[in-house]
Amino acid sequence: xxEKHGGEVAVIxxxxxxxxxxxxxxxxxxxxxxxxxLDPKFKDSDEFASAAALAKAIEKDxxxxxxxxxxxxxxxxxxxxxxxxxxxxxxxxATVVVGVQVQPDTKSLQVQRxxxxxxxxxxxxxxxxxxxxxxxxxxxRYASLRGIMAAKKKEFKVWSAADLGLADNAVxxxxxxxxxxxxxxxxRKSRVEVISGTPEEAAAKLVEKxxxxxxxx
Amino acid sequence: xIFVVAEHKDNKLRPITSExxxxxxxxxxxxxxxxxxxxxxxxxxxxxxxxKTRKIDRVLRAEHAGLAEYNxxxxxxxxxxxxxxxxxxxxLMGHTxxxxxxxxxxxxxxxxxxxxxxxxxxxxxxxxxxxxQIFNAKMNMKTLVRGEPPYFATASPGAFPGDEVESGGNAExxxxxxxxxxxxxxxxxxxxxxxxxxxxxxxxxIIVSGGRGLKQKENFNLIFELAEAIGGSVGASRPVVDAExxxxxxxxxxxxxxxxxxxxxxxxISGAIQHLVGMQTSRCIVAINKxxxxxxxxxxxxxxxxxxxxxxxxxxxxxxxxxQA
Numbered sequence: 001x002x003e004k005h006g007g008e009v010a011v012i013x014x015x016x017x018x019x020x021x022x023x024x025x026x027x028x029x030x031x032x033x034x035x036x037x038l039d040p041k042f043k044d045s046d047e048f049a050s051a052a053a054l055a056k057a058i059e060k061d062x063x064x065x066x067x068x069x070x071x072x073x074x075x076x077x078x079x080x081x082x083x084x085x086x087x088x089x090x091x092x093x094a095t096v097v098v099g100v101q102v103q104p105d106t107k108s109l110q111v112q113r114x115x116x117x118x119x120x121x122x123x124x125x126x127x128x129x130x131x132x133x134x135x136x137x138x139x140x141r142y143a144s145l146r147g148i149m150a151a152k153k154k155e156f157k158v159w160s161a162a163d164l165g166l167a168d169n170a171v172x173x174x175x176x177x178x179x180x181x182x183x184x185x186x187x188r189k190s191r192v193e194v195i196s197g198t199p200e201e202a203a204a205k206l207v208e209k210x211x212x213x214x215x216x217x
Numbered sequence: 218x219i220f221v222v223a224e225h226k227d228n229k230l231r232p233i234t235s236e237x238x239x240x241x242x243x244x245x246x247x248x249x250x251x252x253x254x255x256x257x258x259x260x261x262x263x264x265x266x267x268x269k270t271r272k273i274d275r276v277l278r279a280e281h282a283g284l285a286e287y288n289x290x291x292x293x294x295x296x297x298x299x300x301x302x303x304x305x306x307x308x309l310m311g312h313t314x315x316x317x318x319x320x321x322x323x324x325x326x327x328x329x330x331x332x333x334x335x336x337x338x339x340x341x342x343x344x345x346x347x348x349x350q351i352f353n354a355k356m357n358m359k360t361l362v363r364g365e366p367p368y369f370a371t372a373s374p375g376a377f378p379g380d381e382v383e384s385g386g387n388a389e390x391x392x393x394x395x396x397x398x399x400x401x402x403x404x405x406x407x408x409x410x411x412x413x414x415x416x417x418x419x420x421x422x423i424i425v426s427g428g429r430g431l432k433q434k435e436n437f438n439l440i441f442e443l444a445e446a447i448g449g450s451v452g453a454s455r456p457v458v459d460a461e462x463x464x465x466x467x468x469x470x471x472x473x474x475x476x477x478x479x480x481x482x483x484x485x486i487s488g489a490i491q492h493l494v495g496m497q498t499s500r501c502i503v504a505i506n507k508x509x510x511x512x513x514x515x516x517x518x519x520x521x522x523x524x525x526x527x528x529x530x531x532x533x534x535x536x537x538x539x540x541q542a
Contacts (some may be wrong), residue, residue, distance in 0.1 A: 047321075048330065076351050076358075078333045079312075083321035091502060092402030093289070095318045110406065115314045116471055117410075124404040136459045177330030181359040185510070192504070192520045199527035205537050206503065206519055212516065214501045216425070216480040217447065 005102050005149055007065070008032045012057060014050050025153035027145035036059060039160040041172045047080045049175035054081075055088035056164045061157075061202055066109070067130045070098055086130035093130040094123055151157075219245055220300065220308045221273075224315055225264055233311035233372070235379030236272055240338065240372050241309055242383055247340040250306050253277055254388070254492040257295055259285035265390050272383035281395040289319040290401035296323055299393060305367035307345070312371035312469075331369040336376035336490070349373075354489045354512050375469060375494035400456040404406045411501040418469065423449030423480045426469055426496070427457060430485020430525055431507060434462040440484060446536035452476065452496075454486045470495035485525045488513030505529065 001007050011026040013019040014037040042122040045053070058064060067089075069082030074153045079095075086093035098120065099112035114134055116147055143151075168174060174181045195202045195209070210217050221241045224231040238350035241252045251274035256264055261278045279295050289408045296319075300308065308323070310316035312334045324331035335359070344361055344514045347370055362368045395525065411507055416422055427440035439458070452474075453467040470492040481499035486492060488504070488511055490541045496502070497516045504517035505525050514520050521528050 019449075048325070048422040051321075051325070074353070077353070078349070079317050080321040080324075080331060080333050083318070084325050085323040093322075094403065095359055098315050113314065114472055115408070117475065118465075118473060119408055119410050121408045122406040126402045127482075129402070135462075164395065176363070176486055177324075178332060179361045180361055181358055181361045183351070183358050186350070186512075187355045192514045192517045194514075194520045194522055197522055198530045199521075202521045202523060203528055203531035206521060206532070207539070209519060210480065210503070214480075216501045 001066075001100070001102060005104055010060075010061070012054060013037070013044070014054055023156070024151060025143055027154045027156070028147040029141050030147060031154075033155035033157070035101055035157045035159060036161075039162075039171070041161045044173035044176065045171060045176060046176035047076075047078050047084060048086070048177040049082045049171055052082035052088055052162060052175065053161070053171060055085045056166060057159055058085075058089065059108060060159070060164060064129065065127050065129075067091070067128070069130065069132050071132045071134050082130055082132040089128070089130070091128045091130050092125040093132075095132045096134050097131045098134045100131065128174060139195075160194070172188060176189050218303050219248075219252045220303075220305055221252060221254045222296065222308065222310045222315060222316070223254050223264065223268060225256065225258065225261075226328045228260070228263065230264055230267060231311070231313075232376050233313055233316075233381050234268075235382045236308045236374065236377040237278060237311060237372055238273065238382045238489075239371075239377040239379060240335070241307075242272060243377075244338060244345070245306060248306065248345070251275070251385075253303075255279065255296070255299060255393075257284045257292060259283075267435045269388045269390055270384055270386065271388070271491050273388045274386075276388050277391045278390060279395050281397060283397045284395065286405050287315055287318075287402055288401050288405065289322055290403060291397055291398075292319045294397060295324045295393075295395055297326055298396075300327060304528055307365055308369045310369070310371045312365075312373045315351045318368060321458055326371075327367055329369050330366045331359050331371070332362065332366065333371045334373045335370045340360075350490060353487070355487075355510075362399050373490050375490060379405070385539050389525045394421075402448060418452055418467075418474045418476045421450040421476065421478050423447055423451050423482075424469070424476055424478045424496075424499075425451045425482045425484065426452035426454065426486060427484050428454040428486030428492075429456040430487070431457070431462075433461070434460040436526075438461055439526070439533070441509060443482070443484075443529055443533045446540065447480075447482075449478075449480070449482075454492050455489070479542045483513050483517070484529060486513050487511045488516065 009031045011031045012035040059073045072079035096114045099116045101110040219241045221233045221237045253275040254268045257279045265278045310320045332347040334349045339346045389503045425444040452469040458468045477498045482503045502511040502517045504520045509522045
C-alpha cells in the first residue's frame with residue numbers, strides 16, 4: 001500500500017522482549033518505525049486492557065489512516081483485540097479481511113471479508129479504519145541483510161503506562177475485564193472405538209467394521 | 218435479564234441461534250434470570266414468531282429498513298439502546314463472522330467483559346464461569362468475569378447442542394422502536410459465493426480429508442489414493458489450504474464447506490472446533506491420528522491411533538484388493 005499510495009508504515013506492539021523482536025524484524029522487512037508498549041505493569045493484560053492501551057498509544061502518536069491487526073492470535077485466539085481497538089478509537093472496522101483496495105480519492109477502502117460457507121462480502125469503509133486480516137492474505141517479505149542493517153537506524157519508541165497517561169488500575173491484570181481461573185486439558189466425552197493392532201491389522205479390522213457394523217461401504 | 222442476539226440469514230434463523238438459546242436456558246435455570254431473544258432486521262415477523270415458541274420470556278423485534286443487512290454500526294447502536302433500557306446480566310452472541318464482528322465493539326461501548334468462543338458454562342457459588350478454548354482447542358481456559366453486569370459472551374458454533382433447545386414458551390413479542398442516527402462507516406456492496414469448482418463436497422457420500430499431519434504437500438497423494446480406492450472425494454482442513462497444498466474449495470469447516478457424508482475419514486487432522494462444526498454430523502466418522510488426545514477422537518466413531526504413513530497405505534491396499542475381487 002505504501003509503495004502504491006505513499007505514506008508511512010509504523011508497527012506497534014504491547015509485550016515483553018518477544019514483542020521487541022517482532023518489531024525489530026518488522027523494521028528489517030521494511031516498516032519505517034516502531035512503537036513498543038513495554039512496562040511490567042502491562043503484564044497479564046487481557047484483550048480489553050491491551051486494546052485500550054494500544055488505542056491510547058495510537059492517539060498519542062498522532063493517529064493513523066489505517067490500522068491492520070490479525071483476526072486472532074495463535075495462543076489465546078479470542079479474536080477481539082483489533083475490533084476493540086476500533087471501538088476505543090471510534091474508527092470504522094472490518095473483520096476477517098482477505099482483500100483490500102484503497103480508494104484515495106474518496107478516502108475510503110473497499111475490502112473483502114470471508115464469511116461462513118465460502119461467501120465473500122465486499123464492503124466500503126470510511127477512513128480511518130481498523131482491519132483484522134485473515135491468515136494467508138500476503139506472503140511476508142524476507143528481511144534482507146541491508147534491511148536488517150537499516151532497521152538499526154530507524155526510530156524505535158518505547159512507551160510505558162505512565163507515558164500513555166494510563167492509571168495503574170487501567171492496565172495489566174488490574175485493568176482486565178476478567179480473571180483466568182484455571183487452564184486445563186479438556187475432558188473428552190468420547191464415543192470412539194479405538195482399533196488396535198499393527199497398522200495392517202488395524203486397517204483390516206476397520207474395513208471389516210465399516211462393512212459389517214456401520215454398513216457404510 | 219439474559220439477552221440472546223438471534224442470527225438469521227435469508228429469512229431463516231441460523232443454527233447458532235438455537236445453540237445460543239440452549240446456552241441462555243442453562244444460565245437462566247441456574248441464575249433465575251429471564252431470557253429475551255433480540256432479533257434485528259427489516260422484516261422479522263416470521264422469525265420472531267418462531268422464537269416466541271421457545272421457552273423464553275420475551276422476544277424483542279428491532280425492526281427498521283436500515284437493519285435489512287447486517288452492519289456493525291447499526292447493530293451496536295440498536296443493541297446499546299436496548300441494553301440501556303434494561304438490566305442486562307448476560308448478552309449472548311455467536312462466535313461467527315457476524316457475532317465476532319460486532320461483539321467486541323458492543324462490549325467496549327458498554328464497558329463489560331467479553332468472553333469469546335465459549336464452549337462451556339458453570340455456576341460456582343454466585344459466580345459465572347465461562348470456559349473458552351485456547352491454543353487451537355488443545356486447552357480450555359476457565360474465566361471469571363469481573364465487575365458488575367452486563368457480561369458479554371460469544372458461543373463457539375457446535376459447542377452447545379441446538380437440538381436440545383426447550384420449547385413450550387409463549388413469550389411476549391415486543392416491537393422495539395428503532396431510531397438510527399448518523400451514517401454508518403461501513404457500506405455493504407455485495408456478497409458472492411466462492412466458486413465451488415469440481416469439489417462440491419456437500420453431496421459427496423464418502424470423503425477422505427487430510428490435515429497438517431501429512432507434513433507436506435507431496436504426501437497428500439496418500440489421501441487422493443485412498444479416496445480413489447474407496448470411491449470417495451477429497452477434503453482438507455484449514456491449515457492445508459492456508460499452506461497452499463490444496464485450493465480453498467477443498468476446505469471442510471466453518472470457513473469452508475459443511476459436509477455430512479455417509480463416511481468421513483479424517484487423516485492427520487487434529488480437529489479444531491472450526492473443522493468439527495463442518496463435518497460432525499457425518500453418519501460415520503473415522504479418525505486416523507497418532508495423537509490419542511487429538512480432539513477429532515471426540516467426534517469419531519472409529520479411531521486408529523497410529524502413524525498415518527503406515528495406516529493409510531494399508532487401508533488403500535485393502536480397498537484396492539476389494540475392488541478387484
